[in-house]
Amino acid sequence: MPMAPALITGEFRRLLDDRFRISLPQELEEKLAVESGQCMLIKERVGCLGLWNAQMWQAKLEADVELVKSKLAAGKLHEKIGELQLLGRLLSTRDASVTLDDRRRLLVPDGFRQFLGVEPGSEVMVVGAGVSIEIWNPRAWLAYVRKRMPKFRKLLNHLSR
Amino acid sequence: MPMAPALITGEFRRLLDDRFRISLPQELEEKLAVESGQCMLIKERVGCLGLWNAQMWQAKLEADVELVKSKLAAGKLHEKIGELQLLGRLLSTRDASVTLDDRRRLLVPDGFRQFLGVEPGSEVMVVGAGVSIEIWNPRAWLAYVRKRMPKFRKLLNHLSR
């Protein structure tokens, strides 16, 4: 029987140190299954960064690109050249390969700091997102939970249907 | 053979100590049937936490994940991953895996303290909720009972019909 990888969950409060580092909870980090600390950092949405297992991110990315290609082949993107350009640009700044140090600390790279919208010395939330780890601006996290939690039951029912 | 679990009932007054621990009544705790003290703590509603048998919850969740994985294999990749992420985020802030100590004490984790809305040294109510144990803010419990008790007779009739 195929082993399902553990669902990554958990909510932790962390401090961004003066060097823009975040020490990840080992409970979450070990579930990413990254040997050598190599992973992918993604701009998920304003106020939220995603940290992925490199292989898994690659797979997801290829699936996305494959979809775009198939649509292209079907001629559905002819009037959307501009959007394709935009997609290309976004892909360029969207992710960065990062390495965790021996204490499971993540150094948030330059462009990602403003995107997260936090100052050195302030708090962030570290949250398990099923298949990835996410770093949240606390205010964005609060707003997100408020908005999405009401639909939790529905989502669970939907997925277990 | 599957044993019908005993209905968990009972109402107890307990102290939240200065380390945010609550000692559970053994009468309730033993009905959860947790060896090794592993269980799942849930934010049920503001002022109320639920404590569940971990295996029960795990089994349901694993089934969900397994189902999602099979759907993934069938091709609908990205939007399902998106839903999986969403589910993971909501689970992260809603649930926490906890371990009872040798005296059947529950350590209330950080995010759950504010949600319960009680100070260290104050009282909480520990209530059997049929299949789970609930920790209540006393004021929330009082308000809940006031509101729901009038319908008790009707509910009993309905369930025993």
Add this chain to the structure above:
DNA sequence: CGAATTGTGGGATGGACGCCCACTAAAAAA
């Protein structure tokens, strides 16, 4: 070339938590 900035590593410290024992009050037994 020197100074400031930034990435990287690691020692030191304090706080949180798990483990375990002590005290007390209440219940049960004698």
Add this chain to the structure above:
DNA sequence: TTTTTTAGTGGGCGTCCATCCCACAATTCG
């Protein structure tokens, strides 16, 4: 009633780890 047992609560101690702080290297800038 007195004695014994049991359960709730408090807290000491050791460990782990998040954070603070410093050292050093690499890079950039004046």
